[in-house]
Amino acid sequence: GAGVSQSPRYKVAKRGQDVALRCDPISGHVSLFWYQQALGQGPEFLTYFQNEAQLDKSGLPSDRFFAERPEGSVSTLKIQRTQQEDSAVYLCASSLSTANTEAFFGQGTRLTVV
């Protein structure tokens, strides 16, 4: 596709369940970013990849959050033992350059933990 694709668009998880969120960046984009957007808030940075290397994971809120991009293309954000406070929209963005100076965002995955 022409844009950043995220799946699923919506996910309902029971508390304690593990979830995996997928991001397909624009083909050829070097950089990939994950953000978390809580209701009524702006997006908050989670982690950043340059190709397959995870260069910054300072925004991951706990060790229950894990992201990977093994072949430098598709990325997966995994949340283990989900908690209610994990409920948010998870946004993925990709950029042709090595910095987030012109990133294209996907539509996001809305995660609801019940």
Added chain:
Amino acid sequence: AQSVTQPDIHITVSEGASLELRCNYSYGATPYLFWYVQSPGQGLQLLLKYFSGDTLVQGIKGFEAEFKRSQSSFNLRKPSVHWSDAAEYFCAALDGGSQGNLIFGKGTKLSVKP
């Protein structure tokens, strides 16, 4: 700590009226500055960005923004608002210490009256 502040949570303007959305940043040096728009259920779309040079930058959809170092501001303007401009607007700054850590404000929701 570095931060981006959008003082107005919600603004309502009449169609055809002018618009100004406020953004203030707190950084030691001049950061890279951005404005994004988010329509319901959609990802973030980049409207414009400022890196250096001319302090008045033009963006898509008739928007412009002016960087004022003395006021630490980067306000978004549009001379004549259209009903389709109703959306949420986010100001963001790129953290100089990280290539990926875009820091977002909390957003301003724009409503347009017919």
